[in-house]
Amino acid sequence: MTGKFITFEGPDGAGKTTVMNNVVEKISSLLGDRLLVTREPGGNKISEQIRNVILDRKNTEMDARTEALLYSAARRQHLVETIIPALNAGKLVLCDRYVDSSVAYQGSGRQIGMDEVYQMNRFATEDLLPFKTIYFDIPVQVGLDRIAAHRSKDAVDRLDVEAVSFHERVHDGYLKVAKNNQERFVMIDATKPLSEVIESTISVIKTEAQEFFKE
Numbered sequence: 001m002t003g004k005f006i007t008f009e010g011p012d013g014a015g016k017t018t019v020m021n022n023v024v025e026k027i028s029s030l031l032g033d034r035l036l037v038t039r040e041p042g043g044n045k046i047s048e049q050i051r052n053v054i055l056d057r058k059n060t061e062m063d064a065r066t067e068a069l070l071y072s073a074a075r076r077q078h079l080v081e082t083i084i085p086a087l088n089a090g091k092l093v094l095c096d097r098y099v100d101s102s103v104a105y106q107g108s109g110r111q112i113g114m115d116e117v118y119q120m121n122r123f124a125t126e127d128l129l130p131f132k133t134i135y136f137d138i139p140v141q142v143g144l145d146r147i148a149a150h151r152s153k154d155a156v157d158r159l160d161v162e163a164v165s166f167h168e169r170v171h172d173g174y175l176k177v178a179k180n181n182q183e184r185f186v187m188i189d190a191t192k193p194l195s196e197v198i199e200s201t202i203s204v205i206k207t208e209a210q211e212f213f214k215e
């Protein structure tokens, strides 16, 4: 594999999606088709179908392990169908969420156990981890307030409506994963103004994937 795999992670409302869109706008003219931007859960037909089942607010009876299995199933399909072919073609792959999301949300948030969820994801991914993970850190309430202020009621999904204590456990989970993977994680303060967060993110990408930005 000659490409490079970088993921974006963080609690809900950290700004990952907004930052990703802005970063792509700024670097896509430099990289052209050497850039692939994708997101989880989703990114292809089967994974988007699984996403709809997971995030449907009507699916109130979903068991925590069922949820974890569905996320990892969607991840597997996305990896095989989208990420690995792009890496084999030498591309820079930027992905909004990956294994660390499951470890934080299902492992810590749903209290299934971070290591158990990680082990299940090792099976799903055959141990393919990102080269770097840009982690957007934000206090839980700030992220939730951003979502409440900006999203329409219809756009709020099953995980957005979880109790604050769930989101606190997700945040704690992320901090543990970051601490245990310091060589892979780059932490960005997502409470800063959007323009600063975008600049910091571009700077990390240009440093960590500098081979893509050479003339």
Ligand SMILES: Nc1ncnc2c1ncn2[C@@H]1O[C@H](COP(=O)(O)OP(=O)(O)O)[C@@H](O)[C@H]1O
Residues within 6 Å of the ligand: 010, 011, 012, 013, 014, 015, 016, 017, 018, 019, 146, 147, 150, 151, 190, 191, 192, 193, 194, 195, 197
């Ligand atoms: N740095 C920032 N400062 C203030 N508001 C922000 C910032 N980053 C994102 N937002 C706003 O917060 C909301 C949630 O951002 P979003 O990108 O959807 O977060 P995520 O994908 O991490 O859940 C959006 O309405 C966005 O405009």
Ligand SMILES: Cc1cn([C@H]2C[C@H](O)[C@@H](COP(=O)(O)OP(=O)(O)O)O2)c(=O)[nH]c1=O
Residues within 6 Å of the ligand: 011, 012, 013, 016, 017, 040, 041, 071, 096, 097, 098, 099, 101, 102, 103, 105, 106, 157, 159, 160
């Ligand atoms: C990939 C992944 C996402 N999630 C959650 C995080 C989000 O609340 C939701 C994804 O919804 P999405 O609308 O993509 O949220 P965001 O813009 O915050 O990334 O799914 C998990 O619980 N486990 C996972 O493995």
